[in-house]
Amino acid sequence: MKKRALHKMLSFRSRVVIIVLGMVIGISSLLFTNDMARQLREKEQNEVAIWAAAFRELGADPGNPLLLSIITTRNNIPFILTDGALRVEYSHLIPDYILNHPNLLRDKLDQMTKVNPHLKVQTLYNETLYIFFDESRLLKTLVYFPYIQLLVIIVFVVFGYITFRSTKQDEQNRVWIGLAKETAHQLGTPTSSLLGWLEYLKTQNIDQTAIDEMGKDIVRLTKVVDRFSKIGAATPLSEGVINEIVGNSVIYFRTRVPKNVTLTYNGLAMAQQKAMINEALFEWVIENLLKNAMDALSGTGTIDVKLSSDANWIYVDVRDSGKGIAKGNFKRIFEPGFTTKTRGWGLGLSLSKRIIDGYHGGKIFVLDSEIDKGTTIRIALKKIYS
Known part of the structure; x- marks a missing residue:
């Protein structure tokens, strides 16, 4: 009894340790990835600030080779540059169907403003420009990655638990089937002997009612043997x-x-x-x-x-x-x-x-x-x- 209680206690502790370890790994991954996402977000905001300075000095001429070099080199940040009346002057990684549809464009600008506050730029040529920008695909992926990772860990833990439980249950079933068949085998010999003794008692001067009841019990015992032999078959x-x-x-x-x-x-x-x-x-x-x-x-x-x-x-x-x-x-x-x-x-x-x-x-x-x-x-x- 003590061994069984100790085994249950150790089994419970093992499960607790696994759960705590999984939580620590998941939380650590979440914190680490969030810190990386924070650093990448700051980097992208700094890049947009550099673009704002370039627009301030060079204006919004899309044909300016220096300006093009600054804003397009290794740039994966979606943005829209507008004038003071919110007419599009320049865009990057924004689909044409959005740029050509006023309502969709307005929604996109609102969505970008919620993600990052837009930047107002006053150029040397007295132009008023606005830069609206979104997060890069890499940053978005990095933000959601830990949640995907946690989901994958949970799926593997659940799958592993189900597999372990099924394997353990199959082993227990095989043990019980083997025990049942062995029980049927062991009961077979004394049951046969009892049938022989019953036939002998019928030849003796014994109350027939008692013999009939004994016969019913032996028939019932034979059925029990038959039941055990059927388990697993x-x-x-x-x-x-x-x-x-x-x-x-x-x-x-x-x-x-x-x-x-x-x-x-x-x-x-x-x-x-x-x-x-x-x-x-x-x-x-x-x-x-x-x-x-x-x-x-x-x-x-x-x-x-x-x-x-x-x-x-x-x-x-x-x-x-x-x-x-x-x-x-x-x-x-x-x-x-x-x-x-x-x-x-x-x-x-x-x-x-x-x-x-x-x-x-x-x-x-x-x-x-x-x-x-x-x-x-x-x-x-x-x-x-x-």
């Missing part, structure tokens, strides 16, 4: 009458429940309800629900098994008048290892869910429950007509 489904299959389990349990427990079932008086099932596995689910219901009663109370249907579904409800389930545990009771009992591994309802959901394409869930008043668990199977 192909599970063929065939048409089955749900009324009768559930009824057989109820009849078997009626002679085995405590005296102060009442077990009722309405299905045998109904019209036949049919579904595609694997009878051995479906019986296993019904038995699990009945056993859980008996455990919840602690020796006194009622168990009501009710069969109903609609146009598409068959419903099997197992209700007990026991201690009930907290609402927060409605889904958790179907998780492997979850149990409120002092004994047991908490696998019965987990296996039941896998059998109903995975093999039969149905549903199993807590229909309702109230503390100290009882619980109803529902199985829903797709109805077939024949």
Whole structure:
């Protein structure tokens, strides 16, 4: 127990360390990239200030070779130069469709002003010029890069977690399948011996009723062996009458429940309800629900098994008048290892869910429950007509 708690604690700490490390890397990358973006933004603003000085000294003559050299050499900053009436004198890296459309041009100038305040230039020739400029593509990329990087890190972490979880779950499934098949193999020999001893007892002067009940239990044990042998193997489904299959389990349990427990079932008086099932596995689910219901009663109370249907579904409800389930545990009771009992591994309802959901394409869930008043668990199977 201590080793398991220590393992869980170390596992939790490892996850915390990985999360913190990922956050530190992400934040460090964000801060570093933001600092680079700040430096590049200052550099671009300084370049535009140099252009403003050039326009101030040389005017806005686009044919001036010195002016062209200053503003076009290795320049990837989009800008628009206008006169005092906001008519375009010169532009760089601005599409023609924007320059030729007054409304689009006005929107573009407003957008540039929000990014960088425009510069007003008074030339030596008494011209008033305005320089509107945007961020370069490199600067924009640099600004958004850390967020893209964080997204990539998150995607890889999630993908890695899913892969690790799937691998671990596959390993656990293989272990459980191997354990189930080995259990079936180990139970096979004593079950065969019990059948032989039963035949011997039939030849002795012993109460036949007791022998018949023993025979029923051995048949049930043989079914249990068969169920374990089916785990992990192909599970063929065939048409089955749900009324009768559930009824057989109820009849078997009626002679085995405590005296102060009442077990009722309405299905045998109904019209036949049919579904595609694997009878051995479906019986296993019904038995699990009945056993859980008996455990919840602690020796006194009622168990009501009710069969109903609609146009598409068959419903099997197992209700007990026991201690009930907290609402927060409605889904958790179907998780492997979850149990409120002092004994047991908490696998019965987990296996039941896998059998109903995975093999039969149905549903199993807590229909309702109230503390100290009882619980109803529902199985829903797709109805077939024949």
